[in-house]
Amino acid sequence: MPTTVKGVIARAKGAPVEIVDVIVPDPGPGEAVVDVQSCGVCHTDYHYQQGGISDDFPFLLGHEAAGVVSAVGEGVTDVAVGDFVILNWRAVCGQCRACLRGKPWYCFNTHNAKQKMTLTDGTELSPALGIGAFIEKTLVAAGQCTKVDPSVRPEAAGLLGCGVMAGLGAAINTGNVGRGDSVAVIGLGGVGMAAVVGSRLAGAAKIIAVDKDPRKLELATSMGATDTIDATSADVVEAIQGLTDGHGADVVIDAVGIPATYKQAFYARDLAGTVVLVGVPTPEMTLELPLLDVFGRGGALKSSWYGDCLPSRDFPMLVDLYQQGRLDLDAFVSETIKLDQIEDAFAKMKTGDVLRSVVTL
Template identity: 80%
Template structure:
């Protein structure tokens, strides 16, 4: 029997979000209904509201979430009612060419729930990243549920569902940061600071955080940065080179996603070093680099989509590290808020006042 719950939607481009009644259908084959316990407020949700993803309004926002599986549809074996799960937006298919080659983190045919949640009048909602977790309950594909240790705080665990995983994975999975490496991270919001944490976990010897905001740089210091550079008053490329013996960093992670920051990352890396783009550009952005420099500097230019993570592999491992006290996910939870606090949380996020506001149910 369909259920009615409260959820946050973006009804039209740029309009303030609204708390409305959402109809959640019973799970069909391969689907699960999850009672959401916590959901982080991510920049991607703001991009949806501003029409920066697509124009499939109205959107049911929210995607960085953890909760309890309430019910499952036919054929579901991955999870069962009562399981504590982190929701992910990469339910791998197991059949595409990437999965068949043993690279499921590149799955080219990820999927979401087949049914749509709706408003009371029957209007179909487009769930953000196929999740829609600014709601008391949400309907997802069962493969979007990753079971983890229920001892974890839902507010902290849910952040692995997007931003924190993206940053950690950019360093560990995509960048391949190793022991003794030098790493520079450009942009120290939630994703960038997670990249700092990832570099520290991987054993980097020197971690250089770059930002325009001294508050964010101070946070990066607490999370593991060994050096900071305020690029409003210093040349970031020259500062990174100076801090790495004049050579540049082994791995430079652009967590902003603008042509200016990508150029900084490109020229701030050592010869044969790696650039990782994890910040999300907007459609109109372009990049102009001398092709001879691309050839002559060698190394690798990579993009990192969701930190190249495999949720079934990475989420349980990272939650174990969290419970062992080796990964401070709680440090990313700047505040907890009620469901009707999302609009104000967007404003605080835009002003750079928080790493993450988290809706707690």
Template identity: 70%
Template structure:
């Protein structure tokens, strides 16, 4: 066991704390990772606010990269010294999804068996089973994905959650390909990543929708061909107009990614699709939100598919190395998602900056 500095949320709504925690030596199937960088994700704020679970205290942080320091017995996939991106989908290989070949839907993803603790022995709940706002963290070895060690840790660590969620929503869930039209509603970090994924796949037009001019500018830098300020114009009508200019008779976009997670924007996404179009929900709703009242004949008559995207439907072992290689080749600008690099003691201030909408990601760098 060793002691390291970490950021915890001790109780609902309370400011985060910088404290010392105990990290056990890795047991069977586990690894200790020296964290190099970890993004400040909105999900961490949800944990702090009690919006996900109430298993306080939480060890926050999950969008991380680092170096494997040690591994437990029977671990063969990674070794000490490997540069890895951490993921929260360590596939089990045994559940019904895995056995039918849908590993990206694994219904029984696993985490480390042992728990990290406060110095008084209080067990910590690691955010998304990772807990990487810490100098070192204990994870299941399957949560470690080896990538090119020449990559910038602050950039590629973001594949661990938000950037992968957005890229995957477009490429994996939405199956965007060349010549498809795409609209993305909500251009925070996940939405802008969906724009980047659509651009990487060769889609056109790519229409970014938001009420924030700075976010729309970020979307343009990542490949959006058109932007719509939905505070000043009806986004459904604008998406239809833009797509009809490109494709005669189009009634909307082939794929609409909803990256907000609200009933009103989901409804916009539903009607902004072309006939047989795909709606991808990647924005995370709160438990009280309901599917909007839409006539069932409209669901039938428009055809297509209404999908939810879990973690961008990614398979980390397949997707992370490929995306890091594209980044290293200059074809995927992951650096653009890193708005600022901060210290471990700056997490609470980074949460405050989230509310102003002028950061894609603050990244803790160790």
């Protein structure tokens, strides 16, 4: 039978979020219902509320989540009732040209649950990133559930579902950071801070953290940065070059995603170095670079989609590193909150007071 639970929606552009009754249907073929235990408050949820993603209101917010599978539909074999899972927003199809070429992290046909969760009056909800996890139970495609060790702390594990994975993957998967490399990370929100941590895990010798907020620069040092640059008082390109013997960094990660920071990343890398764009631009942004500079500097200009992760491969590995004490996911959890505190969490996120507020249910 369908279940009625409490969830958080954005009903209209810019309107305050609301806690409402949501009807969650029984899972159909290939679907699963998950009892949500934790869900991080991500910038993407705020962008949904502000109409920056689409105008398909009302949105069921939340996507950076972990929980326990409580029901599965016909044909589901990869997860079972009782499994502790991290939710992901790129359930790969296994059949598209990317999957068949052995690169499923580029899957061109990722999918979500076919059924819709609704309000009690029948209004269909658009789940954020196909998940919608500011809710007691959510309906997802079974492929969006990645089983991991159930002993992991849910508040920490759920963050792998989006921001932390995006940053770690930008360094490790997309940037191919290796032992002895120099790395610069521009922008120290949750994604940028995770890129710092990922660079440290990969063995980078020099990790340069760039931001305008001294609190974030201090935190980045505690999380593995070897050097910091205050972007309010220094020329970022010159400062990065000065810290790398005048050459520039081997890999520069733009975790902001605006033309100005991308240009900084482009010119702050070494010849034949790599630029990774993981910050998400808005539709109206454009970029102009001299084509001769693009040609003459060589190297690679890459975009990182979800950290180019494969959840079934990466989530269990990262949980294992967390349990070994080699990946401090707890450091990303600034506070735990309840469903009725999400507006406050948005405010703290905008002022840089938190890396992640995490809703616990």
